[in-house]
Amino acid sequence: MLNDNYEMVVGLEVHAELSTDTKIYCGCKNQFGLEVNTQCCPICTGMPGTLPTLNEKVVEYAVKMGHALNCTINRICKQDRKNYFYPDLPKAYQISQFDIPLCEHGYVDILVDGEEKRIGVTRIHIEEDAGKLIHDDSFAGSLVDFNRCGVPLIEIVSEPDFRSSAEAKAYLDTIRSILIYLGISDGKMQEGSIRCDVNVSVRKKGDTEFGTRCEMKNVNSFSGAVRAIEYEAARQVEVLENGGTVSQETRRWDDAKGQNFLLRSKEDAHDYRYFPEPDLPTIVLEQEYVDRLKEQIPELPNKKIARYMKDYGLNQGDATLLVEQMEKAALFEETLACGKVSAKNVSNWILVDLSKYMNETKKSIADTKLTPQKLCQLIQKVEQGVISNTAGKTVFEVLLVEDREVDEVIEEKGLKQISDxxxxxxxxxxxxxxxxxxxxxxxxxxxxxxxxxxxxxxxxxxxxxxxxxxxxxxxxxxxxx
Amino acid sequence: MTAMKMDIAHVAKLAKLQFDEQEAQKFEGQMQSIIDMVENLPPLSDSGALIDPENPMIMREDKVTDHCKRDELLKNAPQVQAGCVVVPKVVE
Amino acid sequence: MELYQKTAAELSKMLRNKECSAVEVTKSVFDRIRQKEDTVGAYVTLTEDKALEKAGEVDQKLAAGEELSPLAGIPVGVKDNICTQGILTSCASKMLYNFVPPYNATAYDKLLKQDMVITGKCNMDEFAMGSSTETSYFKKTANPHDPSRVPGGSSGGSAAAVSAGEAIVALGSDTGGSIRQPAGFCGIVGLKPTYGSVSRYGLVAFASSLDQIGPMGKSVADTAMLYTAICGRDPMDATSAAREYPDFYQNLNSNVKGLTIGIPKEYFGEGIEPEVKQMVMDAVKLLEQNGATVKEISLPSTGYALNAYYIIASAEASSNLARYDGVKYGYRTSEYTSLEDMYLKTRSEGFGDEVKRRIMLGTFVLSSGYYDAYYKRAKLLQKQIAAEFAAAFEGCDVIATPTTPYSAFKLGENIDDPLKMYAGDICTVTVNIAGLPAMSLPCGMDSKGMPVGMQLIGPKFSEQTLFDAAFGYESLVGGFTTSAVEK
Structure with a gap:
């Protein structure tokens, strides 16, 4: 826990890989986990004379995210080169966006302990991912795999609006669930589909000026982000309490050690020499196109969770679990629409019995024979005392795998409750x-x-x-x- | 505009070039005369971002095209092992 | 008259009339190469076997009565910065001394589809940076008119090959005058097309916003034929323009009546040799006598164009050439202790001095604290220059200027004086800055016995107007005789 006299000020930069079919600037397949250097071409490996061509789907997905985060969409924008040398960056520059991002000035509402908090979104821009270096101690050099080069990314930069690691975690969970809801990213943390950089500063409570911030790289999981933030805030407080000053620097988080290390100081900061990418003309989007994408945005998970809590009296945990997977939320709402039935009971059936079945069988709801009508009937039978809860589970198991009527199953199995x-x-x-x-x-x-x-x-x-x-x-x- | 001085060592570091002392001296003089030449630009009112909406980009459809065979792709690489390009050990 | 001395248009007719075979044409060109190459040195790589094989195929197709492109069977040289699958593409740099691309440049691909016969890869200034072909890592190319003089650059190999009859036509590339200046120095015709009309895919980038591949030939017709073959929208190049192009060769019209020629006074001022001015003005006068109207115009920002050009071109080059780091292809230093050491040595050993100067300048103008003062101002000036041209073209169809301030200089004369070398680009760079088409055509030989070039500049996508004006001039002088095919 942070020293009571201080508060932390945190901002996050989230990089999310988009689930397009092809890479951002070439027609190579955008797929994780394939054999090294088999999903690349002269373009994404930066061979002389090759040129980038922008994948329209990347722009579409980024604009959708912009809408979801209430951003202004810059219908006219450009791409820029960020120049630096590294073996995983074959062109020695990354095509990104500098002064005119595709989306900016947005916000997102997150839920922390049942309370809504609004977090500012500074900007969302599109850019390309770099390749991967493979380090093997048995070998004197490092190996370069270019498969990930050119995988499309959006970078979502937040305002420094977080005052606790719990808020940061809630934001990350929300961003991830929105990405998944929009169908624009698979959100798989273990595959590196979402990564983040963390900016942390601390200040005395009551101060209005921000302290000097440090940026932390290599934060690879959301729980890691929580640990990294806590560690860094505590480190800075310790520096201040010992009469020192925090210096602006980039630090590297080591999750295994639970510590961070100085990567470079402000003096050594990269000079990226951004300039407009001359190989790619100005992006110009029609207003009509931007509006059409806005209409395609579904009710977003953060809003859904808040609604489930307010309208159905669910707690935040259950509401979140239901909303996390879009098909569970859909079943929940459709079941409620089929007849008079307790929302809490529907939630329980989905989160306990159905989830257990899905986990064990690795099946989705669509893979089962269960329909909202049948689930509604089944729960009604239990609520009315026609069958016992235990009998209900027996019927439920049948409904998952067979296309049968609820009454028929109860009858056949002799499950009707004796109330004489x-x-x-x-x-x-x-x-x-x-x-x-x-x-x-x-x-x-x-x-x-x-x-x-x-x-x-x-x-x-x-x-x-x-x-x-x-x-x-x-x-x-x-x-x- | 006053004459700009170029910090050869700093720029060389950014560009990943190195010069021995003799070369550096020759370059310093040459670079300075080039900079003296190019910095003679007329005063211009800043008219904002470097964009050209008159010539909008035509984007590419999200359709997979044939990728390159790995052997072809790595044929030009100075050092290859296990299907990868090899570089001196990188420690981050 | 030998076959190698003929134009593509002439050979095309002869092939169809069975007056010669494609193999005979190719052999004639390679015999000429064997005769001249030792003194001229136009090529980095020769591809005789492939050329003869292709010529044989063309002969078979012609015999079978197949309908072929008018360029089928015509030997063409290709500048060594244009990617050719399976053929060394070195950019005349140690950095790419062994680079064999696994893909074709779109423009080169189009030549193959026209059944053209590739003679080889032409020498050039390293990475197209230079105006004399002296910065090539491999060899110097001589001007076929006078071996003690440069052929110009950076497409010096392409120009010398065409002028000497070592190729019938050639592809060059032009970032600040690299087609027009060597065309002028060697007495041939060269077109720098409108930016975006020829795909840059597979052209090894120097300055992406200025580079353009273009045709070179002994006649306007040849140049128009080759341009018709290579232009067009390419989905692989996002900067290529979406539009349809006519057959410029079929449409050629030599009538200059009604043509308005603008003469910008800024291009005839100090620094331009009086003899060159006179010869260009004589050519303009000839057009005027035959029905063209001549008027003086002004392009006031011309004096700053060279500065803006060197800033923009070098900035883009510093980024485009960063990929040559010894990791993926090309040269890698032999001994190194770390990644950083490998980068430094590879790049310092692999690039020549001129390339290093441009990378240094480009890195500097983009670096923190200098971007606004240099790069951004140069880009804004670029808009202003383009606007001045657009305004000028409201009052004229084409603008005529000298291609260069002087004819071909001596080998070694300017190589140690970058500023003097850069100053020679004064007439050509504005065209690239403004994205316009321009061609250089010969307007005679000067007192040194060297060709002098006249530059015609047109509005964007006005290539047909340029070809017609040039064709009109060519017809009036009874055809160009300034190449070195008879030497």
């Missing part, structure tokens, strides 16, 4: 007369004997007895004898 009190009374009397020890236990304060007795009744009715009614009968007996 004279029939149940006979069963209860039978069980009580055979379990004197449990009755004694109960009277000696072992209240869990009650559960055992109900269980015996359920067993005797082959699970069909209405447990609530039988429990009531047992209690009445115990109190009167």
């Amino acid at each position: 009190s004279s029939a149940l009374e006979a069963v209860v009397n039978e069980v009580l007369s055979n379990n004197q020890k449990s009755i004694d236990d109960y009277k000696n304060g072992k209240t869990n004997a009650l559960g055992y007795l109900v269980g015996q009744c359920m067993k005797a009715t082959k699970g069909q007895g209405n447990p609530a009614m039988m429990k009531e009968m047992i209690l009445a007996y115990l109190e009167n004898h």
